């Protein structure tokens with residue numbers, strides 16, 4: 001045990017050139033008690049916002065009307081960063097444009113004054129402490145004042161102590177916040193859906209499950225309605241798999257994918273020599289689907305002349321091959337699907353009313369993704385399980401930050417869009433967690449003139465455009481850094497490298 005001082009306790013501070021003790025610096029018991037409180041409160045903070053509240057209160061209590069900035073970032077391309085502070089945004093931008101690596105890598109707090117850029121921003125003095133690379137993170141903590149000669153050795157010491165208290169906790173919280181939407185095991189996914197291929201627990205998808213169960217065992221014709229990529233084909237399969245016809249193969253025809261001239265033969269078959277090129281007899285999908293289910297996808301695209309023939313088959317339950325002389329009895333259960341509004345098609349004369357009635361016996365409307373956002377975590381886990389093994393990757397899940405982005409994304413309706421996004425992200429992920437997701441897709445247009453530019457030029461122009469769009473803001477929710485998914489410090493160093501200056505993106509009125 002070391003010797004205890006009876007009056008003011010002495011705490012030696014590492015990394016301090018002068019090796020002064022708190023007692024010698026005139027630290028009051030109240031300061032030590034504030035530090036003790038800070039420690040406790042920081043250790044109890046469970047999220048970055050709680051943490052911010054603690055720091056805010058401490059700075060206010062101990063440093064009065066100083067401004068502060070605390071920024072942490074992981075020194076990798078991953079976009080883990082924390083940026084806290086009460087410096088008003090315009091000042092923050094100015095100030096950070098001014099910070100450079102020399103300042104950030106200094107071991108001791110640095111006092112800055114009389115700097116033109118800072119003066120412009122209304123700051124007279126700043127004390128900045130670069131937080132040394134620890135736990136794979138680096139950053140800085142800084143105090144700023146609009147008054148002169150306010151910083152002393154006391155502040156330098158205090159900054160050093162605080163940094164040692166906060167870094168491990170920030171690291172812990174960031175790590176916790178970024179991990180993880182874990183992959184649900186297949187078993188778990190199956191527990192939450194009665195159909196092996198359908199994922200979801202939202203009220204809207206549960207309504208669909210109910211309807212599938214109601215209709216599956218009957219032979220009733222089902223009409224699946226819903227926007228593109230909402231799972232109509234999967235529901236058709238679920239109905240077939242739950243029906244008594246499940247031991248026979250589900251037969252599918254995509255009415256939009258086959259040229260109208262070939263569709264009739266595809267559906268009903270033809271006899272040898274029925275038309276030029278019919279060198280062999282062909283069995284149509286109706287015959288193949290005998291005692292099974294025929295899924296007519298994109299039924300809204302069926303040419304009007306074939307609509308008459310289909311209607312007759314549905315009524316008579318018999319077909320005639322093209323060029324054939326006899327009728328063939330078929331026992332087929334029909335499930336049709338469309339993303340068109342069939343009533344509108346009928347009123348505009350593109351779809352026969354009688355066929356519409358025939359098909360619309362048991363309609364099921366599939367909810368778009370925007371109405372079942374609560375299913376996104378499960379769907380993501382499902383797609384990771386589906387695609388990661390295909391490219392030999394072991395992905396454990398996605399970070400909460402990415403999940404948050406997915407939940408906030410204005411999904412149109414298409415689950416296929418989410419699926420492709422996850423598939424792409426798996427390919428781009430280097431670790432075992434998807435930490436980055438990129439919604440931006442640039443459509444390729446062959447007829448647009450294409451000018452080859454250097455990557456630096458493209459990056460320069462793009463960053464500038466985003467900065468202008470963000471009204472020159474770098475920080476905050478509406479700032480360029482968040483929009484570009486970059487730590488502000490990375491954006492700022494890119495700007496410096498590319499020669500982007502404030503006057504390029506800030507318009508002075």
Ligand SMILES: Nc1ncnc2c1ncn2[C@@H]1O[C@H](COP(=O)(O)OP(=O)(O)OP(=O)(O)O)[C@@H](O)[C@H]1O
Nearest residue numbers: 197198199227228229230231232233234339415416
């Ligand atoms: N509930 C769901 N659970 C799991 N995956 C789903 C679900 N719904 C849709 N998907 C996925 O979304 C994609 C689109 O589904 P599907 O082809 O069934 O949609 P669709 O409505 O028939 O599309 P389209 O109208 O374009 O033919 C599929 O790859 C499927 O994996």
